[in-house]
Amino acid sequence: MDxxxxxxxxxxxxxxxxxxxxxxxxxxxxxxxxxTRWRLTEEQAAQVRNHFRRLG
Known part of the structure; x- marks a missing residue:
């Protein structure tokens, strides 16, 4: 697992x-x-999810 x-x-x-x-x-x-390749932490990924789910 990454x-x-x-x-x-x-x-x-x-x-x-x-x-x-x-x-x-x-x-x-x-x-x-x-x-360079993007590598997001789980914390960063959670912030992205929260942002776009609020918009949806």
Missing amino acids: DFVTPRQLAEELGLSDRTVRQWLRDQGWQGVPY
Whole structure:
């Protein structure tokens, strides 16, 4: 089991495009190094889920 979650996994779970999730992450200032793979902690993933579920 992975210790991280990707935007693609979250997008599939939430019924969104991964581009939408990545853009929101960038808007939050969570992108460390541009053009590297996103690796979100479970805590970060929970924040993404909460944000998009509130909108839905």
